[in-house]
Amino acid sequence: VTTEPTIAWRDGALELIDQTRLPAELVSLRLTAVPDVIDAIKRLAVRGAPAIGVAGAYGVALAAAADDPRTDPGAFRAAVAALRSARPTAVNLARMVDRVAAAAEAAAAPGAGTGAAGSPADAALAEAHRVRDEEREASRAMGERGADLVLDLVGRTPVRAMTICNTGGLATVERGTALAVIQTLHERGVLAEAIAMETRPLLQGARLTAWELGRMGAPHRLAVDGAGPFLLARGAADVVLIGADRVAANGDTANKIGSYSLALGAARAGVPFLVVAPESTVDVATASGADIEIEDRGPAEVVAWGGVATAPPGTAAVNPAFDVTPVDLITALVTDRRVVRFDQGHTLT
Amino acid sequence: VTTEPTIAWRDGALELIDQTRLPAELVSLRLTAVPDVIDAIKRLAVRGAPAIGVAGAYGVALAAAADDPRTDPGAFRAAVAALRSARPTAVNLARMVDRVAAAAEAAAAPGAGTGAAGSPADAALAEAHRVRDEEREASRAMGERGADLVLDLVGRTPVRAMTICNTGGLATVERGTALAVIQTLHERGVLAEAIAMETRPLLQGARLTAWELGRMGAPHRLAVDGAGPFLLARGAADVVLIGADRVAANGDTANKIGSYSLALGAARAGVPFLVVAPESTVDVATASGADIEIEDRGPAEVVAWGGVATAPPGTAAVNPAFDVTPVDLITALVTDRRVVRFDQGHTLT
Numbered sequence: 001v002t003t004e005p006t007i008a009w010r011d012g013a014l015e016l017i018d019q020t021r022l023p024a025e026l027v028s029l030r031l032t033a034v035p036d037v038i039d040a041i042k043r044l045a046v047r048g049a050p051a052i053g054v055a056g057a058y059g060v061a062l063a064a065a066a067d068d069p070r071t072d073p074g075a076f077r078a079a080v081a082a083l084r085s086a087r088p089t090a091v092n093l094a095r096m097v098d099r100v101a102a103a104a105e106a107a108a109a110p111g112a113g114t115g116a117a118g119s120p121a122d123a124a125l126a127e128a129h130r131v132r133d134e135e136r137e138a139s140r141a142m143g144e145r146g147a148d149l150v151l152d153l154v155g156r157t158p159v160r161a162m163t164i165c166n167t168g169g170l171a172t173v174e175r176g177t178a179l180a181v182i183q184t185l186h187e188r189g190v191l192a193e194a195i196a197m198e199t200r201p202l203l204q205g206a207r208l209t210a211w212e213l214g215r216m217g218a219p220h221r222l223a224v225d226g227a228g229p230f231l232l233a234r235g236a237a238d239v240v241l242i243g244a245d246r247v248a249a250n251g252d253t254a255n256k257i258g259s260y261s262l263a264l265g266a267a268r269a270g271v272p273f274l275v276v277a278p279e280s281t282v283d284v285a286t287a288s289g290a291d292i293e294i295e296d297r298g299p300a301e302v303v304a305w306g307g308v309a310t311a312p313p314g315t316a317a318v319n320p321a322f323d324v325t326p327v328d329l330i331t332a333l334v335t336d337r338r339v340v341r342f343d344q345g346h347t348l349t
Numbered sequence: 350v351t352t353e354p355t356i357a358w359r360d361g362a363l364e365l366i367d368q369t370r371l372p373a374e375l376v377s378l379r380l381t382a383v384p385d386v387i388d389a390i391k392r393l394a395v396r397g398a399p400a401i402g403v404a405g406a407y408g409v410a411l412a413a414a415a416d417d418p419r420t421d422p423g424a425f426r427a428a429v430a431a432l433r434s435a436r437p438t439a440v441n442l443a444r445m446v447d448r449v450a451a452a453a454e455a456a457a458a459p460g461a462g463t464g465a466a467g468s469p470a471d472a473a474l475a476e477a478h479r480v481r482d483e484e485r486e487a488s489r490a491m492g493e494r495g496a497d498l499v500l501d502l503v504g505r506t507p508v509r510a511m512t513i514c515n516t517g518g519l520a521t522v523e524r525g526t527a528l529a530v531i532q533t534l535h536e537r538g539v540l541a542e543a544i545a546m547e548t549r550p551l552l553q554g555a556r557l558t559a560w561e562l563g564r565m566g567a568p569h570r571l572a573v574d575g576a577g578p579f580l581l582a583r584g585a586a587d588v589v590l591i592g593a594d595r596v597a598a599n600g601d602t603a604n605k606i607g608s609y610s611l612a613l614g615a616a617r618a619g620v621p622f623l624v625v626a627p628e629s630t631v632d633v634a635t636a637s638g639a640d641i642e643i644e645d646r647g648p649a650e651v652v653a654w655g656g657v658a659t660a661p662p663g664t665a666a667v668n669p670a671f672d673v674t675p676v677d678l679i680t681a682l683v684t685d686r687r688v689v690r691f692d693q694g695h696t697l698t
Contacts, residue, residue, distance in 0.1 A: 023661040164575075195667065198651065198659065200549060200573035206652070206660040214661055222651055222666040224549040225575035226513075226607025230672035233609065258575025260582065264613040302547065302571055303555070308655030310547065311555040312372040312563055317571040318544065323579035 004028070006170050007046065007054050007132065009125070012065075014058040018045045019170055019204075023211040034063045034079045041086040041093070044202065048171020049245045049281055050135045053092030057128035059083045060100035064124040069108040076104070076120075088293045089254055089322045090245040091283040096131050103127035132173055138278040138336030139175035146181030146241070146276050146334040147188060153272040153331065154238045158192035159185055162228065162236070165199045165256035166208035167243035167276070178241035178276040179212060181334070186218040194220040195237055197228050199256060201301040201319065225258045229265025240266045242325075244277035244333075249349055251327030251342050252289030253277075257320055263329035272331040279335045284349055289324035297321045353377070355519050356395070356403050356481065358474070361414075363407040367394045368519055368553075372560040383412045383428045390435040390442070393551060397520020398594045398630055399484045402441030406477035408432045409449035413473040418457040425453070425469075437642045438603055438671045439594040440632040445480050452476035481522055487627040487685030488524035495530030495590070495625050495683040496537060502621040502680065503587045507541035508534055511577065511585075514548045514605035515557035516592035516625070527590035527625040528561060530683070535567040543569040544586055546577050548605060550650035550668065574607045578614025589615045591674075593626035593682075598698055600676030600691050601638030602626075606669055612678040621680040628684045633698055638673035646670045 008015045014031045020043065021027045029045060031037050037059035040046050046055045060080055067075035084097045106112060107123035118126075150159060161182050165171075168179035175183060185191040194213055199205035206222055213220040223231060231237065240262050246254040253259075253275050266273040286292055299317035304310055311317075333340040333348070340346050353375075357364045363380045369392065370376045378394060380386050386408035389395050395404045409429055416424035433446045455461060456472035467475075499508060510531050514520075517528035524532060534540040543562055548554035555571055562569040572580060580586060589611050595603040602608075602624050615622040635641060648666035653659055660666075682689040682697070689695050 024658070197575075198549070200547070200575060203659050206664070210660045210664045214664070220665070222648070222660055222664050223668070224606065224651060225573065226546075226549060226605075226610055227667070227669055227672070229610045229613055230606060230669060231667065233673070236667070256575075257573065257579060261575055261578045261610045261614065264578055264617060265610065268613060299571070302573060305654045305659070306657030308657060309373070310552050310654070311559045311571055315555070315559045315563070315571050316569070318576070318580065318585070319572070320576055320579060323576070324582075 005173055006051055007173055009058055009129065014055065014062065016040060016046045016055065017170065019047055019208060020045050023207050032062065034059055034066065034083060037062065038082055038086045047204070048166060049090035049092045049243065050172040050177065050278055051170070052087060052090055053096035053280060054132050054135055054173055056083050056093045057096040057100045057131040060097055060104065061121065061125040061128045064104040065121040069104055069120045087295065089295050092280050095280055100124050100127045100131065135278065136173045139172050139177065139180045141336040142177055142276050142278065142334055143175055143180035143184035145339060146274065147184040149274065149332060149334060149339055150181060150185060150239050151190065157190040159190055159239060160193045160195070160237045161185065161191065162195040162232070162240045162262065163209065164197040164205060164242055164258050164262060166204040168209060168212040170208050170212060171243065177243040177278070179209060181241055181276055182218065183216055186216060191218055194218055195231065196220055196222050197225050197258060198222055199258060200225055225261070228262045232265040232269040232271050237271060240271060240273045242275055244275050244281045245322055246286060246292055247275065247277060247282045247333060248286040248288050248292060249284040250288045251330060251333065251348055253325045253330060254289065254292045254322045255325065257323050260323040260325045263325040267329045273329060274332055274334055275330055276334045279337055282335065282348060289326060292324055295321045354522055355400055356522055358407055358478070363404065363411065365389060365395045365404065366519065368396055368557060369394050372556050381411065383408055383415065383432060386411065387431055387435045396553070397515060398439035398441045398592065399521040399526065399627055400519070401436060401439055402445035402629060403481050403484055403522055405432050405442045405446040406449045406480040409446055409453065410470065410474040410477045413453040413470040418453050418469045436644065438644050441629050444629055449473050449476045449480065484627065485522045488521050488526065488529045490685040491526055491625050491627065491683055492524055492529035492533035494688060495623065496533040498623065498681060498683060498688055499530060499534060499588050500539065506539040508539055508588060509542045509544070509586045510534065510540065511544040511546070511581070511589045511611065512558065513546040513554060513591055513607050513611060515553040515561070517558060517561040519557050519561060520592065526592040526627070528558060530590050530625055531567065532565055535565060540567055543567055544580065545569055545571050546574050546607060547571055548607060549574055574610070577611045581614040581618040581620050586620060589620060589622045591624055593624050593630045594671055595635065595641055596624065596626060596631045596682060597635040597637050597641060598633040599637045600679060600682065600697055602674045602679060603638065603641045603671045604674065606672050609672040609674045612674040616678045622678060623681055623683055624679055625683045628686050631684065631697060638675060641673055644670045
């Protein structure tokens with residue numbers, strides 16, 4: 001959908017669409033140093049679990065170029081550790097950072113010489129490119145597989161789909177996860193409407209998903225988050241599609257705050273509730289949702305919007321950025337490699 | 350809590366706190382004509398089902414003073430009809446308008462003479478005062494009865510209470526409904542914390558409830574609406590308290606959009622979910638929630654906040670102002686006259 005990719009590597013720099021500026025402006029950031037990548041991740045200039053993973057991967061490439069692990073392994077590893085912990089909830093970041101760091105370390109190992117992988121920096125960049133290419137291919141596969149499943153579950157067309165947060169091209173490299181399914185339905189001519197939840201506090205649904213749906217020409221309406229379960233109760237959507245920041249071994253899924261509320265509403269209304277996420281988001285090392293760390297992003301995001309205060313000065317807030325949907329509320333998980341029908345008793349492992 | 354009452358009659362005019370200006374400014378409107386009262390109701394300068402009912406009652410008093418039902422019954426009745434339909438969901442408005450109009454009509458009836466009730470305008474004003482006094486007394490009764498029930502259900506102190514929208518003094522004449530219960534718990538020294546949902550799109554929780562909790566000195570935090578069910582799942586609150594715009598004969602309850610989501614979350618978490626509303630909100634003429642008209646307030650409230658766009662220009666929205674919580678998710682209804690324990694199989698009628 002986005003005519004320029006969300007994340008690109010160009011002339012030794014990581015280029016990112018600055019998502020904090022959308023929908024008002026389409027502006028790219030050019031990042032050449034690890035602290036800038038960490039800052040972009042922390043302030044959500046780049047967001048969405050797969051996109052954060054790719055940004056982290058390129059961040060390691062920048063780290064290996066700045067601090068060669070052969071000559072300054074301490075500095076390289078410190079940069080990797082800092083990248084790895086820029087955000088805690090999405091598993092993709094740690095996983096992709098570790099993967100690219102391992103490629104750099106392997107190239108730096110005493111016997112590695114100057115083999116096919118080249119220098120640690122070259123090896124890291126090559127691995128980061130592979131991460132990017134795999135995410136791009138995963139989006140396409142999820143879109144196709146998810147659209148097939150939606151049509152199978154809903155059993156009639158056209159389909160009305162509800163989603164939350166932004167899981168489109170902006171959250172990945174291209175096309176996305178849950179929104180890739182909606183895009184595929186639209187491209188197949190069977191999408192009646194997408195209802196995008198606005199996704200407080202940072203309004204990724206209003207700012208980003210509405211923008212992407214507009215660009216793909218898909219019919220859509222926006223709704224406040226609190227309206228989701230009621231709209232489902234009144235039959236406004238045939239399916240709910242969400243992305244994921246981490247899927248635990250038992251299928252419990254961490255995703256943007258508000259997802260669990262939609263899952264409760266979908267279960268009550270008998271509407272299928274699908275999680276769409278690449279295999280890189282599945283974390284079998286996390287047993288269940290109870291073990292997932294949930295980031296609290298502090299009160300500032302809640303008590304003001306666009307510089308306008310929404311609450312009296314000094315109001316405290318509790319601001320969990322994610323919630324956990326228990327697997328019993330999830331109809332199925334769609335990944336780039338498989339469909340796991342939790343509703344039929346299937347399991348991830 | 351509010352040192353000046355939300356609604357007052359002073360020197361032939363209806364004075365209202367303009368709630369659209371809070372929390373930035375505490376400003377009163379002075380209304381002397383029916384169209385101004387209708388405008389204030391429509392643009393939510395006055396809001397909250399009981400407060401709207403009292404405002405409508407005084408609106409009829411203004412109508413009877415402007416168009417005497419003895420000499421111009423058509424104009425009087427047109428004004429009454431316009432007041433009655435200023436907002437469709439809350440039953441209090443129609444009910445209180447009808448009650449005061451009936452008092453005026455009775456005083457205008459051929460045999461009424463100039464008895465104790467005086468002129469139709471005098472009779473209407475006297476009846477509007479009674480409506481106000483009853484709402485004030487109802488708030489106090491609901492607060493005491495609700496606090497007793499909360500302590501009984503929770504079984505330990507101090508209590509952490511979650512609420513949505515504004516149901517405090519600003520929503521009534523004084524003290525409120527659900528927030529009156531929280532205030533009473535605070536006055537009894539057993540409130541650990543109130544969690545106020547911000548209540549998109551118009552942020553009554555952030556703007557008004559946080560302001561009222563601050564003025565009463567009660568510990569509180571704000572949260573985005575989507576976080577409610579997850580906070581309940583993680584044990585952040587011991588009870589959920591909401592107001593009501595209309596309670597149907599079977600107990601189904603229409604209230605601010607987002608209430609149903611909290612009810613689903615409370616049921617899943619095993620947390621008591623209480624509706625606190627005066628008897629004037631109970632509408633036995635409405636069989637169930639399916640019969641309640643839900644107002645859609647259009648896209649403007651959703652796609653911008655404080656003049657700052659939150660979505661691309663022209664984005665469509667679905668904006669139900671209320672939702673309906675089915676009675677099976679409601680532990681009990683607390684009114685000014687009784688507690689109805691739906692969880693024990695009790696019924697309203």
